[in-house]
Amino acid sequence: MALTQEQMDLMIERFGHDTLLSLATCDETGPSVRHVNALFVGDSFYVITWAKSGKMEQLAKNPACAVCGDWFTARGMGENLGWVGKPENQPIMEKLRLAFAEWYGNGHVNEADRDTILLRIRMTSGVLMSHGTRHDLTF
Template sequence: MIEPAAELILEERFGKDSVIALATLDGGQPSARFVNAYYEDGAFYVITHALSDKMRQIGRNPAVGIAADWFTAHGVAENLGYLFAAENAAMAARLKLAFAQWFDNGHNDYADPNTILLRIRLTDGLLLSHGTRYALAF
């Protein structure tokens, strides 16, 4: 459990549509890309496609790194399955609100069962805020 002040900063900073850099490993080479993400309770949630390069890389090695807005972290990524599966309904509803600006812009095919929910469970990180450094262990 991280200290409450750090959790509050994470929620304020990333508990909405946030662009983060997500790094995976492609063989021995790092591969990074920007993704839209939403933070809640020690994890980031991303809508993506199950057959994407990032998901193939995560399938081989679920260890990932992220960076965004004075925050870096490591985590474990997992495919939670089809975005609108019953078990994902509550998070899908929260993401639809958080990502409202672009959610229905046609970029994603929500009828495709390969449109999935990716969860990045954070393991450790470094958060900076107003001169305070928070070393985080989730």
């Protein structure tokens, strides 16, 4: 079941810009959580990160993950889309550069580094609270 138009509108309003989310992953040693800058597009959050980071190592072993932030919790699957410079990543990268414009050029992101990658977190289910109403989401 896909999101209703109302639910999609709420998700875009809340997360259709630079958003700080907690991202939880888990491997054989246990769970880990960290903040990431993310942008919601379609049914997924997109994150620019380093291929050799702990989160990416954990997601390679176990793609199941969870996010939390701004009265929203959800489960999803993490997917390494590869280097940010790949031609097929450019449509979403254009959106990310715009959304992250405030800090994107400050030296934190090196697009020339082949280990600077695009992480897609494809949502599967979640709960969004909005103006006192609980929205159970199936993506």
